[in-house]
Amino acid sequence: MxxxxxxxxxxxxxxxxxxxxxxxxxxxxxxxxxxxxxxxxxxxxxxxxxxxxxxxxxxxxxxxxxxxxxEGVAPRPLPYKQKPTKHGLEKVIRIAVVGVIAIVAMKFSGSRSPEYSGSRSSSPMTSVTSITKPGCNIKGNISIGTGNKIYHLPGAEDYESTRIDPASGERWFCTESEAIANGWRKSPR
CATH class of the missing domain: 2.40.50.140 (Nucleic acid-binding proteins)
Structure with missing residues (x-):
């Protein structure tokens, strides 16, 4: 009921x-x-x-x-979520898509990975790596309603549903101190 x-x-x-x-x-x-x-x-x-x-x-x-x-306020659109699967297929698909995007971005930028360029001193950063910051899992989100810059830690209540839109100024951080130093504050939940 x-x-x-x-x-x-x-x-x-x-x-x-x-x-x-x-x-x-x-x-x-x-x-x-x-x-x-x-x-x-x-x-x-x-x-x-x-x-x-x-x-x-x-x-x-x-x-x-x-x-x-x-009352009288339309609900926000649901965040993009794929249905969870028993075998982690969602995660595998996400990783594959990011990999394909990285390859395409490198192809169009004329860049090659350091392993193939013969030089390890300068590793060109593709547009994909600058957006996702591999290994950095703190999400820097900007509130639609207030414009507040909030960062979300893995395991926090809204972490999984939070999507990062670099075009809106949102970004990834590697440490909490990096997020704070850039003017973001911790999510209250």
Whole structure:
């Protein structure tokens, strides 16, 4: 049985911290709302928004909104995701595609890998390696709603669904200190 969504108005919102409080329509006690409950919202919430949500009680007895949406705001498009497979086919396909792109980029740029050029002192960086930064797995993402530069660590809640678009200024980092030095801050989740 699908839970009945509750409705309320967002009374307070601390955008820099990613949380606020909903005043339920039934007049009951305010409900805590964290940005992570609005996974599919196409924009950040604002005071005065009508919010639809499920009510979840945590182990410590506190209640919070979950599976929330902003009334009248279209959900953001789903991120590109292939269906997971039992044998890791998705990962193999991704690696193969990146490899093909790298070969094509090298062919059109006239570059050759250092093994074939006879010189190891200068390794031309292809457009693919400058985008993916092999071995670097920290994702530097720019928030659509706020323009904030946020980096995501492997294993974080939104890491897998976060896509990096270099054309929008997003990038990969090898270390957290590199991300911070370039003006990015850690994802709150």
């Amino acid at each position: 699908k839970p009945v969504l509750r409705k309320g108005q967002l009374k307070t919102w601390k955008d820099d911290r990613g949380f606020g409080f909903i005043q339920p329509s039934d007049g009951s006690k305010e409900v805590f709302l964290h940005i992570s409950a609005l996974k599919e919202a196409s924009r950040r919430p604002k005071v005065g928004d009508t919010v639809l949500y499920d009510l979840t009680t945590e182990a410590n007895g506190k209640v919070r909104a979950s599976n929330a949406s902003i």
